[in-house]
Amino acid sequence: MKIMVCIKQVPDDSVKIELDESTGKPSVEGVEPIVNAFDTYALEMAARFLETGIEGEITTITMGDENSKSSIKNCLAVGASHGYVLHDDLFEGSDAQGTAYALGCAVRKIARDEGGDFDIVFCGIETSDETSGQTGPMLAESLGYSLVTNVIALEKKDGVLHVKQETEDGYNIVETPMPCVLTAARPNYDPRYPTIKSKMAARKMPIGELSAADIGARSDKTGESASLVKTIELAAPPKRKAGIKINEEDIEEASLKAFSIMTDANVL
Amino acid sequence: MTDRNVFVYIETADGESVKVGPEMLAPAREAAGGGKVTAVIIDAQSDQAAEKALIYGADAVITAACEAAPPENTVGILTAMAEKYGPDIIMIGSTPAGRETAPRLAARIGAGCVTDVNALDITDEGIVWTTPLFGGTILENVGISTDVQVVTIRSGAFKCGEAGDPSGEIIPEEIIMQDGDVKTKIIDSVVEISEQVNLEDAEIIVTGGKGMGTEEDFQKIQELADVLGATVGATRPVIEAGWTSRAHQVGQSGKIVSPKLYIAFGVSGATQHITGMIGSDYIVAVNKDEDAPIFDVADIGIVGDAKKVLPIFIEECRKLKGI
Numbered sequence A: 001m002k003i004m005v006c007i008k009q010v011p012d013d014s015v016k017i018e019l020d021e022s023t024g025k026p027s028v029e030g031v032e033p034i035v036n037a038f039d040t041y042a043l044e045m046a047a048r049f050l051e052t053g054i055e056g057e058i059t060t061i062t063m064g065d066e067n068s069k070s071s072i073k074n075c076l077a078v079g080a081s082h083g084y085v086l087h088d089d090l091f092e093g094s095d096a097q098g099t100a101y102a103l104g105c106a107v108r109k110i111a112r113d114e115g116g117d118f119d120i121v122f123c124g125i126e127t128s129d130e131t132s133g134q135t136g137p138m139l140a141e142s143l144g145y146s147l148v149t150n151v152i153a154l155e156k157k158d159g160v161l162h163v164k165q166e167t168e169d170g171y172n173i174v175e176t177p178m179p180c181v182l183t184a185a186r187p188n189y190d191p192r193y194p195t196i197k198s199k200m201a202a203r204k205m206p207i208g209e210l211s212a213a214d215i216g217a218r219s220d221k222t223g224e225s226a227s228l229v230k231t232i233e234l235a236a237p238p239k240r241k242a243g244i245k246i247n248e249e250d251i252e253e254a255s256l257k258a259f260s261i262m263t264d265a266n267v268l
Numbered sequence B: 001m002t003d004r005n006v007f008v009y010i011e012t013a014d015g016e017s018v019k020v021g022p023e024m025l026a027p028a029r030e031a032a033g034g035g036k037v038t039a040v041i042i043d044a045q046s047d048q049a050a051e052k053a054l055i056y057g058a059d060a061v062i063t064a065a066c067e068a069a070p071p072e073n074t075v076g077i078l079t080a081m082a083e084k085y086g087p088d089i090i091m092i093g094s095t096p097a098g099r100e101t102a103p104r105l106a107a108r109i110g111a112g113c114v115t116d117v118n119a120l121d122i123t124d125e126g127i128v129w130t131t132p133l134f135g136g137t138i139l140e141n142v143g144i145s146t147d148v149q150v151v152t153i154r155s156g157a158f159k160c161g162e163a164g165d166p167s168g169e170i171i172p173e174e175i176i177m178q179d180g181d182v183k184t185k186i187i188d189s190v191v192e193i194s195e196q197v198n199l200e201d202a203e204i205i206v207t208g209g210k211g212m213g214t215e216e217d218f219q220k221i222q223e224l225a226d227v228l229g230a231t232v233g234a235t236r237p238v239i240e241a242g243w244t245s246r247a248h249q250v251g252q253s254g255k256i257v258s259p260k261l262y263i264a265f266g267v268s269g270a271t272q273h274i275t276g277m278i279g280s281d282y283i284v285a286v287n288k289d290e291d292a293p294i295f296d297v298a299d300i301g302i303v304g305d306a307k308k309v310l311p312i313f314i315e316e317c318r319k320l321k322g323i
């Protein structure tokens, strides 16, 4: 079983990112880069799946700059065996389709090099920066694979892949052929932490670097000029008008004060 | 003003349109200019949803009778219909199924795709779609350069238009599925959450966060909700602690809500939560940490112990409501 987990490095999602009015860009300066949460869930689910006694390996890939290597290292310390960074000036300014196309080319190229197709290509359902959730489904289209979204567990039954898919009121068990693309939702556990030992080992593992030429990506399919969706501008959301903060010793008094403001405002 | 033909795919559940379905007809009309707004419904029982679409402003409805339409079927059917009718814009609701359908459809027909649209602006250069970044702390305005544009619309971002007469044509379509369209199979469907929780239509929501401390204290949120005729909301850690079911989750991976009043007890105000409730008209927050980010969006903030404030609120509401 060969599993590819696609990850993205994003700014720490516990930090509130706002628009920097002076640059017109998100205020990500100095915010620690992390692996996108849903991608860590994909990696953890893949690792647990293989730990049920299935022989196989996990490869991780990210499209990003030099810095993204540190995120791949982190993945190598928590279950992945191989890591790749897909980097080229050509990819700059790609929209989701350009990204999915490039990832698709890379998945095929690595499969050829490592001798054999990936059975599962796993993505997070969305990233915390763009929150658009398009990459996984578009990657499935680009590769021509089947797709199951909102995945919270995997199981192999009689040689067939059974995927647990979260639904509004419970879950589905979905049978899917392989190769397939899956997108991960949040399972009901946290991903494992690296140990000192696994971190040391990860540090020594090589990380492959792939350019657009290496994967045979065409310039009319990825990058800014191929982008079908163009950013016009970023804007700050409308500010809510400043509220009233009641900070008093006597909690009963504070509560009653708040309550009377609410009744005056006619919201109850 | 450019005239555009707009397709609105209206997802259904048990024969009824999902909430965002009719809501999309308002922005669809705006985008259409003098063009035609056509609702598309894929369901064996489409009568109710079709009538509703006509009432809320569709010029016509195309129906495709198909037992349960998992996204895989939907993508195939919508692709065929897009090819046949050549719409300029295809709008899809930002539901889990919609968020799967739209990018796949866009990839298949070579269209640009924008998800989670919560506003639009018609300009001489084209349509500007607004979509949140970083869970809504930044808004991105984008344009799509392809002839066909695929967008998903956030639930609650647009209000349903005025109800009118259900006039307009209903066009039943043959379903032509391509071989290999359907690759996956749902072999079991398990319902774990039987309660009906309608956060999206709630006028008042009372939410408890991890700061409620214990499951027992969290349950008192329900008491206040009962007095107010409100719906109970929850943060993700509360659900993970098992204090209530996932159906109550508000936020990025829960429900996007827009009640008239949102009261939050012991909620820190992480962006992933704020994104789900920022559309509320009036926000009241109780948190013992005076620097909690929830206060940044609150109309009234009480710095203090939520467990002490809650019973006082229950009592006062009882008096107010005479119960």
Ligand SMILES: Cc1cc2nc3c(=O)[nH]c(=O)nc-3n(C[C@H](O)[C@H](O)[C@H](O)COP(=O)(O)OP(=O)(O)OC[C@H]3O[C@@H](n4cnc5c(N)ncnc54)[C@H](O)[C@@H]3O)c2cc1C
Binding pocket: A013, A037, A038, A128, B208, B209, B210, B211, B212, B213, B234, B235, B236, B237, B238, B249, B250, B251, B252, B253, B254, B255, B265, B266, B267, B268, B269, B270, B271, B272, B273, B276, B286, B287, B288, B289, B292, B304, B305, B306, B307
């Ligand atoms: C990918 C992703 C998706 C997510 N999606 C969601 C989502 O959809 N919805 C969601 O809610 N979260 C979501 N989260 C989690 C989110 O980041 C926060 O962790 C979560 O919202 C915090 O919940 P909380 O405010 O209940 O808990 P905490 O952050 O633990 O805050 C508890 C608050 O209670 C206060 N408090 C403690 N005791 C008291 C007391 N006695 N009286 C008053 N105040 C008290 C504390 O000061 C604190 O501010 C997501 C996270 C990720 C990474």
